[in-house]
Amino acid sequence: MHSKWFGYALILALVGVIAPFEVFAHGVDDNTRAFLEHNTGVQFFPFVYIGAKHMITGYDHLLFLVGVIFFLYRSRDVFLYVTMFTLGHSTTLLLGVLSDIQVNAYLIDAIIGLSVVYKGFDNLGGFKRCFNWQPNTQWAVLIFGLFHGFGLATKLQEFDLPEAGLLTNLLAFNLGVELGQFAALGFILIAITAWRKWPSFQHFSTVTNTLLMSAGLVLMGYQLTGYAIN
Template sequence: MPANLLKFSLVIISLCLMGLSIDVFAHGVDNNTRVFLQQNTGVQFVPFLYIGAKHMVTGYDHLLFLVGVIFFLYKSRDVLLYVTMFTIGHSTTLLLGVLSDIQVNAYLIDAIIGLSVVYKGFDNLGGFKRCFNWQPNTQWAVLIFGLFHGFGLATKLQEFQLPEDGLIINLVAFNLGVEIGQFAALVFILIAINAWRKLPSFQKFSTLTNTLLMSGGLMLMSYQLAGFVIN
């Protein structure tokens, strides 16, 4: 079973890093969701809950960052702490961004989200200590990047100019959905990584995996910065 989980997890990571379509890199919204958000009126708790969960589960940039965050965390307490820091960050700016109508360029925010993936891969490789003889506070870094991830979610919702009627409840539902999606993704990621840690290949390929993580982040950054320049 661990070998199968390892193979499956490597396939998932490979697909994430390869970026098989523009929609993956754009971290966009599918047509059905787009139509619903454009026509939405009033309180729609369950639909927004579902959209939030789906958005997180299919949000490759968020998932890659979480993979990097928990990659070398062995204690449940540490996983809970870092995930909580990330949750506080993205929940704060998601709600604040939409309710306060804080306008942020979506391309630049998504580029910073890509940078967060690069940062985590570089940090896991010990790059800060080797290159700069300095180690940033990892908890604060996760919180700060979580703030940017939240703005990334907020910009997606702001595109549709959601009506004021039922907005707060719908946003709360969306945010709860994001947390549900994050929890579901984390369960799978933790099972896969914990199974992999029992195999001799974990230490051998951990450097390669985090190098690929950095590469995926650089690809996301490049795509978003190109979009910013072109548009």
């Protein structure tokens, strides 16, 4: 009975993530916006804090990570896949801002939503069932990580950040992103590892990954609608 309630709780948490559209945008809050608009020079610790907060509240990034580690049972596999994701998003975060590579935020966020759809579909065995083929999961995580990094970059590119101290501030922001990712990942791993010990894990794994796909589709629809309107 307890295992079933645990499964229901995690499923309801996913549903809660699907519901509020404005959360999906995980835009910059008023206090952070005011700080970034008036920032001058090196502000290491504030940028660490902003990066960590952005990752923890970035439900699209977290949903993708949930999908990535959902069926990973060995610590070294978790480390490998998270490292691939980190290399991807760190590269394009720094490259996007420092090189001023302009990409449409709505389209990038739609691709991030697609990454969530992909991982849920992959976890359900959809590629093997429908196409008798499966993409290389490590390369897929790395490639989608690149798009996640561009998504992070577009949030900073909304502001005219001064050149003075820009590299240091970006490194601080990226460090914060990694710290936020580490904290969120730790919680996710504890929850999933505990759930795996109960029979309901296999029973609810299909439902959970179906909801994961649904969340990704909602994200895509929301962002593509924003692109069409704007």
